[in-house]
Amino acid sequence: MATIQDVARRAGVGVGTVSRVLNGSPLVSDATRERVQRVIDEIGYRPSSLARALSLGRSTTIAAIVPFFTRASVVQRLRGVADVIGESDYDLVLYDVHTPEQRDRRFELATRTDRAGVLIISLAPSDDVVKALAEAAVPVVFVDRRVEGLSSVWTDDEAGGAAATRHLIELGHERIAFVGDRTDDPFGFTSSRDRFTGHRRAMASAGLPLVEEYEVAGEHGRHMAHRFTSQLLELDEPPTAVFAASDWQAFGVLEAAHDAGVSVPGELSVVGYDDVDVARHLGLTTVRQPLYETGSRAAEMLVSALDGTAGEATSVELPTELVVRRTTAPPT
Amino acid sequence: MATIQDVARRAGVGVGTVSRVLNGSPLVSDATRERVQRVIDEIGYRPSSLARALSLGRSTTIAAIVPFFTRASVVQRLRGVADVIGESDYDLVLYDVHTPEQRDRRFELATRTDRAGVLIISLAPSDDVVKALAEAAVPVVFVDRRVEGLSSVWTDDEAGGAAATRHLIELGHERIAFVGDRTDDPFGFTSSRDRFTGHRRAMASAGLPLVEEYEVAGEHGRHMAHRFTSQLLELDEPPTAVFAASDWQAFGVLEAAHDAGVSVPGELSVVGYDDVDVARHLGLTTVRQPLYETGSRAAEMLVSALDGTAGEATSVELPTELVVRRTTAPPT
DNA sequence: GTGAGGGCTGGAAGGGGTTCCAGCCGCTTC
DNA sequence: GAAGCGGCTGGAACCCCTTCCAGCCCTCAC
Numbered sequence: 001m002a003t004i005q006d007v008a009r010r011a012g013v014g015v016g017t018v019s020r021v022l023n024g025s026p027l028v029s030d031a032t033r034e035r036v037q038r039v040i041d042e043i044g045y046r047p048s049s050l051a052r053a054l055s056l057g058r059s060t061t062i063a064a065i066v067p068f069f070t071r072a073s074v075v076q077r078l079r080g081v082a083d084v085i086g087e088s089d090y091d092l093v094l095y096d097v098h099t100p101e102q103r104d105r106r107f108e109l110a111t112r113t114d115r116a117g118v119l120i121i122s123l124a125p126s127d128d129v130v131k132a133l134a135e136a137a138v139p140v141v142f143v144d145r146r147v148e149g150l151s152s153v154w155t156d157d158e159a160g161g162a163a164a165t166r167h168l169i170e171l172g173h174e175r176i177a178f179v180g181d182r183t184d185d186p187f188g189f190t191s192s193r194d195r196f197t198g199h200r201r202a203m204a205s206a207g208l209p210l211v212e213e214y215e216v217a218g219e220h221g222r223h224m225a226h227r228f229t230s231q232l233l234e235l236d237e238p239p240t241a242v243f244a245a246s247d248w249q250a251f252g253v254l255e256a257a258h259d260a261g262v263s264v265p266g267e268l269s270v271v272g273y274d275d276v277d278v279a280r281h282l283g284l285t286t287v288r289q290p291l292y293e294t295g296s297r298a299a300e301m302l303v304s305a306l307d308g309t310a311g312e313a314t315s316v317e318l319p320t321e322l323v324v325r326r327t328t329a330p331p332t
Numbered sequence: 333m334a335t336i337q338d339v340a341r342r343a344g345v346g347v348g349t350v351s352r353v354l355n356g357s358p359l360v361s362d363a364t365r366e367r368v369q370r371v372i373d374e375i376g377y378r379p380s381s382l383a384r385a386l387s388l389g390r391s392t393t394i395a396a397i398v399p400f401f402t403r404a405s406v407v408q409r410l411r412g413v414a415d416v417i418g419e420s421d422y423d424l425v426l427y428d429v430h431t432p433e434q435r436d437r438r439f440e441l442a443t444r445t446d447r448a449g450v451l452i453i454s455l456a457p458s459d460d461v462v463k464a465l466a467e468a469a470v471p472v473v474f475v476d477r478r479v480e481g482l483s484s485v486w487t488d489d490e491a492g493g494a495a496a497t498r499h500l501i502e503l504g505h506e507r508i509a510f511v512g513d514r515t516d517d518p519f520g521f522t523s524s525r526d527r528f529t530g531h532r533r534a535m536a537s538a539g540l541p542l543v544e545e546y547e548v549a550g551e552h553g554r555h556m557a558h559r560f561t562s563q564l565l566e567l568d569e570p571p572t573a574v575f576a577a578s579d580w581q582a583f584g585v586l587e588a589a590h591d592a593g594v595s596v597p598g599e600l601s602v603v604g605y606d607d608v609d610v611a612r613h614l615g616l617t618t619v620r621q622p623l624y625e626t627g628s629r630a631a632e633m634l635v636s637a638l639d640g641t642a643g644e645a646t647s648v649e650l651p652t653e654l655v656v657r658r659t660t661a662p663p664t
Numbered sequence: 665g666t667g668a669g670g671g672c673t674g675g676a677a678g679g680g681g682t683t684c685c686a687g688c689c690g691c692t693t694c
Numbered sequence: 695g696a697a698g699c700g701g702c703t704g705g706a707a708c709c710c711c712t713t714c715c716a717g718c719c720c721t722c723a724c
Contacts, residue, residue, distance in 0.1 A: 001469075003710060014674035019712055029672060049446050050386045051710035054679055059382060061393075061425065070411050072404075079402050082428040093393065094424045096414040114381050137333075222613070251613060278610055281554070281583060335680055346704035351682055361702060383680035386709055666724090673718080681709090688703080694696095 002045040011039040022047055061091045062302060063115040065106045067122055067187060069096050072276045073246070073291055077121055077143055080295025088303045090116060097123065100186045104129075111136040117302045119143060121295075124188035139305040141298045144191070151305070151313040153298040157191045160287045160320040161198025164243045164271045167285070167322055169206045172330045173241040173269060176203065177214035177232050179225050179253060180245035192217070192245040195273060199243055214239050225252030226259075233260045233268075240268065240331040247272035247279045247286055254282070254327070265329035275323055283326035290318045334377040343371040354379055393423045394634060395447040397438045399454055399519060401428050404608040405578070405623055409453055409475055412627025420635045422448060429455065432518045436461075443468040449634045451475060453627075456520035471637040475630045476523070483637070483645040485630040489523045492619045492652040493530025496575045496603045499617070499654055501538045504662045505573040505601060508535065509546035509564050511557050511585060512577035524549070524577040527605060531575055546571050557584030558591075565592045565600075572600065572663040579604035579611045579618055586614070586659070597661035607655055615658035622650045 004022075008015045013036060020028050021036040028036075039045070053059040064081055066074055078094075085092045093115065097103045107129045110118045115138060122144040125133065133140050134149055142152035168176050178199050181192035196215070203210055213235060218224035225244060229252065232239055244250035250272030254264060262268050272279060275288035297316060336354075340347045345368060352360050353368040360368075371377070385391040396413055398406055410426075417424045425447065429435045439461045442450045447470060454476040457465065465472050466481055474484035500508050510531050513524035528547070535542055545567060550556035557576060561584065564571055576582035582604030586596060594600050604611060607620035629648060 004712095005710080008674090015711085016674060016676095016713075017672085020673090023712080027672065032672080048386070048710055050382060050391060051679095052712080054380075054382045054386050054681090054709090055711040055713085057679070057712095069414065070407065075402060075407050079428075082401065082426060086428055086434070092426045094414060094426050096411075096418055102418075255613070281587070333680095336682095337680080340704090347681085348683075348704060349702085352703090355682085359702065364702080380680055383709090384682080386679090386711090387681040387683085389709065668721100668723085670721085671719090674716095675714105676716105677714085678712090679710105682707105684705105684707085686704095686706105689701090690699105691701105692697100692699080694698105 001048075002043050004045075004047065006043065007036065007039050007045050010043070011036045059114055059116050060089055061093050061115050062117045062119060062299075062306075063093045063095060063110060064119040064121065065095045065097060065103070065110065065123060067097045067103070067189075069094070072248070072278070073274045074121060076276070076291035077295035080292040080297070081119060081121075081143075081299045082295075084296045084299035084303065088299075090303065090306070103187065107133075110138070110140070117141070117306050119298055119302060120145075122189060122191070124190065139302060141302045141305075143294050143298045146315055149313060151298075151301055151315065153294045153301070153316045153318065155289045155294065155318050155320050157194035158198040158201070160273065160289065161195030161243070161245075162202040163198070163320065163322045164195070164273065164287050165199045165202035166206075167324065167328065168241040168243065168269060168271060169202060169208065171241075171269065171328060174208055174331075175211070175214065175237065175239040176208070176241045176243060177216070177239035178243050178245070179228050179232075179249055180217045181220045182217050185220075192220075195243075195245050220246070220249070222248050222252035222255070225249035226256045229253045229256035230260060233257070233262055241270070241328070242268065243271045243273075245273055247274045247276040247284060250284055250286065250327075251278075251282070254284075265327050266332060269328040269331070271328060279323075280325070285325045285328040286323055288321045288323045290320075293318055333380075334375050336377075336379065338375065339368065339371050339377050342375070343368045391446055391448050392421055393425050393447050394449045394451060394631075394638075395425045395427060395442060396451040396453065397427045397429060397435070397442065397455060399429045399435070399521075401426070404580070404610070405606045406453060408608070408623035409627035412624040412629070413451060413453075413475075413631045414627075416628045416631035416635065420631075422635065422638070435519065439465075442470070442472070449473070449638050451630055451634060452477075454521060454523070456522065471634055473630045473634045473637075475626050478647055481645060483630075483633055483647065485626050485633070485648045485650065487621045487626065487650050487652050489526035490530040490533070492605065492621065493527030493575070493577075494534040495530070495652065495654050496527070496605065496619050497531045497534035498538075499656065499660065500573040500575065500601060500603060501534060501540065503573075503601065503660060506540055506663075507543070507546065507569065507571040508540070508573045508575060509548070509571035510575050510577070511560050511564075511581055512549045513552045514549050517552075524552075527575075527577050552578070552581070554580050554584035554587065557581035558588045561585045561588035562592060565589070565594055573602070573660070574600065575603045575605075577605055579606045579608040579616060582616055582618065582659075583610075583614070586616075597659050598664060601660040601663070603660060611655075612657070617657045617660040618655055620653045620655045622652075625650055 004015050004018050007018045095106045111132045117139045120142050146152050146154045216228040242253050257268050272284050272286035275286045279286050336347050336350050340350045427438045443464045449471045452474050478484050478486045548560040574585050589600050604616050604618035607618045611618050
């Protein structure tokens, strides 16, 4: 592997000059520049970004800490991140997190200097970590979560949840169930909880009673939602509508309804959350949140912070939007 | 940020000794080791992996070059990769590729030494690139593609395609259409083409005619498949079955059938390919390929190559499997 | 002619690790 | 008691860049 020394020697110049050519410094005469450039092309020299980073004291890699990057919603956000970072001079390092232990380890790593910046998706840092991050030299942007004193891009889950339930209420539903994530989730995800809060708020302001049997929560995913829905449908007074905390849970609800021979939206209305790709395909009424944009906006904020064009920590809220499709209708 | 010098000074030892403690060398007395370790813990010292990599001459990052990592099938593979790399001491750098230009640029970067190893998913390198990769010091493993002289993990798309069509033939279908990707695809993806070859082979060996009208190809994705299927269904003699080169294209086919009021599987049988998550959900008959395993196996191969426990380049074929669900039935 | 100043250049220092080499110490061994 | 040896240690050299500083040469003004 050729080094800057080799180039300097072959071109008959000093290493400083080669470095200046490499970095487009104006302090090089055209003749010299051309000569050096020719040698570079000839021997196919490429500077070591490792050495460069060490010398500069900053790397060009951005870490993204991501939970379950298999989930469609997370992938969408990540795509926004990847698109922006791909256009920049930075590289994207992916840290997938399955367990709270991994999460904490990753957070600890994040405070080290090896990465130029850090993007944290959907994960909740403890107060200690927040402090460490705030003190650390590396810029951090949170996606899908608001953190005091640090930059973030987020949406209002509570308002979104309220909108979903309000839609059902406006259609005339009164017995509305909520299917969400377990509340003691070890990652401290709050989106399901916030959507639930919104749901209750909407129920309350419509003067509808909160029936405990209608509020179920379990492991994230289709299966649990399926099982819960089967149980809901067997109640003496089953709900006429279900608001699921995510599209995938809504799919589980739909499946369960199908299995039980309950027609949608005839006998049961269903609303999801996220507006994942497939949602449109299946005609699911849902609350759309701008997944891609949360990722791309956050990445943009981080990159401009790294390039020094951004100022203080900023918190950006992106809007959600109710998308009415074919799984909701007035109760019969 | 503390350096190894600081630790050495505070512990009253030389930097060499600190480095030895850091790397678990046996050439340190227990007393010294403990003293150094205490200082490390005290001041929360973390070695710079950048400096370490530079000094060692090798980094601990693995690059994954990935096309459209939004596609569910690609995400599945990537998950396999991420799981394995997450368990190792390496970091995963993600390069998403949307255009052939990006691909070529990424390949060029791959031949440089900054990354310890490279994983290339589904993408086709030119002969020049193959040569460069073979010569470069960095180990490379291809996923979803077989490359002469380099390691790879792949499945037999032709056999899979043949199996899909054979299934339809065995059900009694004779008018079987194929909906695939455009053949002049700029990335040189070959999977759709290979599946098509398998399809034709199966037709031929069953003595069935190849009808040109039944072989359609266009941009990858649901929409094109939708449009093509609508056209197919308007033919004087429409096909009774469709083999789509991917699950998502199969979903487009299903949509088109639904829109045209054609019942599935009553009037039209549909087979997909990949067995993406949603396929099960929608009851799609499809050819399952082990997406996750393809990624994890490749990552394992790469990691062991990096750790020196692997030998020569190896090529691993993983099996495909026909999964019959609710979208195929005998013709009426 | 001299001094000042500007344009360009070479090379040393520095960034934070690893490793090799030399050296010290204390113990055997003859 | 000297020689030999093994265990442990300190520190210089090195990995490959960037940047700062000093210095050279020229031009221009006085």
